[in-house]
Amino acid sequence: MSQRSMPYDLPNDPSIRRILIIKWSALGDIAMATCVMEDVARAFPNAQIDLNTLPPWDKLFTGDPRFSNISKINIRAKQGKWAAIWAWMQQVRQQRYDLIVDLQSNDRSRFMLMFLQLTGNATRFLIGNHPSRPYNISGPDMPGDPNPVQRMRAAIKAAGIPVNTARPVLHIPAHNQQHAHELQKKYGLTAGRYAIFYPGCQAAGYLKRWGEDKYAELARQLLISEVDQVVLIGGKDEIEDCRRITELVGAGVVNLCGETEVLDIVPLARDAKYQVGNDTGTAHLAASSSQPMVVVCGPTDPYRVKPQGDNVIAIQADMPCLNCYCKQDCTHHSCMKAVQPEHVIEALHFKDGPVMIIPIPKAQQGLSDS
Template identity: 55%
Template sequence: MPAPSVNLPDDSSIQRILIIKWSALGDLVMASALFEDIRRAFPQAELHLNTLPVNQKLFAADTRFARIIALDARAKSGKLFAMLRWLHAIRAGRYDMVIDLQTSDRSRFLLGALQLTGRGIRHRVGNHGFWPYTTGPDDLPRSVNPVLRMHAALNLAGIPTPTRHPVLVVPTHNRERVKHLLAQYGIAEGNYALLFPGCHPRGYLKRWGEQNYAELGRLLLQEGLVKHVVIAGGPDEIQLGDAIARRIGVAAVNMCGATEMLDIIPLAEHARYIIGNDTGTSHLAACSERPQVVICGPTDPTRVKPLGDQVIAIQADLPCSNCYRKHCSHHSCMREVHPEQVLALLTQPPQQTIVHVAARILEALPDV
């Protein structure tokens, strides 16, 4: 039986709220839109966020939260100690309500254990309609975008969810660093394309490829749409950025390794176009509300597309798409998305935000 809907914002006794959202980076960034909705629904309440230590710097200047509880309750070593430490910290918080936006087996177990300690949390909102949650929807299909799952939970709790794009607070020093970088390379605001060609090494199948990004960069320059192409990513993507910049020419600037995570947002805000793989960096860029195309292949765009109507996901229409494999012998899903197709989405955006393009190679795919 799903928990019934309620109107928790009308309960003036809710003064301290815990939000749980651990990972992954893309899901956390998308959840920041819901953080905004929760803040607006409870303007007088004190909000605490429980996230992983690696994510703490994303919220260093975020005044929506009175406290960031950077605890990893999923530690691979010392699991029992990690869970006991989490229970101790959350029990001491004396929360009136918890909103579990993680809603994993681990978070459900911990909240259930907390209830058994004798100092549980009165209102418990989650993405499921069974104990330990007091408010939550029936189980939704796994194919549903995680934000829609979270919307369903908040709406049942009487919390409106109007925010349509991620909202993260960027410290002044990050904005100043981006201004300095652009000035250093003589790049004018609003006159460059921003590329995110990398991703986590374990997800290398999500990479569109050096040649495709270089060709797209050349097309953008040839069409006179931008004067520069900026390549951004982590320190492990410096060589990839150099290779793409060499293929494009002098108008390309490789900033891989030169930026922090929160630099990505102002860097995206000043770009004319943004193009990237299915990666956490693309989700950060979605905070900017600038036109963006994300290339998807082995992952389902209905689940992984960054939040925002200005973001378009493109995917080749192949029978093996959305396989979520870590290894593949042919990588057709990425080979069948072509630079001119991405360019067309940037210059003539369609009505829909997920676009499937016909594959040009129609013969049977090799075994994966």
């Protein structure tokens, strides 16, 4: 029987007592991976589970009861990177893990784990998303470019680990819950009576932004009859976007850009009536709530980037150039211009699938617009 077809039932192996989960980056990918982390934690309730990630994402797991130890490695540092990698290898070797679950599974993590294997690391089971060394358990080949969580789930399922967690699971420290409550009280935010917008994204991927004018018009329409307030959340890269939306709409908009820590977002999202955002890590984090969310996609594939959860709908205009993954060279931005506020409102009530594709007549596609 081949390595990949061999049946495994690791949760019923009493010798697995120490487990390491590796997931380095980025915010959205880590948020999605918490679904799989939760499945592993449930499958091994008596094991010591450690997590290895990159700074600053280790802060997402402060006080998380699923993990005994949280370590970070800065493999992107310009100086000291190789020293950090060596220290990581020494640490992993000393812990003598029975199982390593590599949710990163990129060339670097594969190389590091393979080096450990070649230099005497005693880890018996290595789970990864890639069907080759150093992993001895991996999922089946998956056609196309599926959502990363599909690959992660396929890998742990091959180890006999049940896959049951539908959306991200994050444990929110008390101080973040308290800060969210204070913001709600300060701005008069009533549970179930406000919407949250995540209108930005990383500056380098600005073509994934739907645009201030579209968010402003959506806010106006929702404020008429659906909600009492619209809350804007973002970081330093979104300050100007949020300021502009606030200026365009005026009364009813609460601009919290720059006022929230990352984990404040989750309790705020849990009390929102609706959520709307771009393809951004913040939306993946907020998807841990069960409240309806629409993610507007343009240059990125909605089937691949949609946050986890049946409460989330990704929408995209049906354009000839969709899923181009263009970052800087697009002059017309037609895929985002074609999505209208009424499309988003329709999607907020859409129940028939994870992705809603909007048909756009050819005459309205505007591919020649600048």
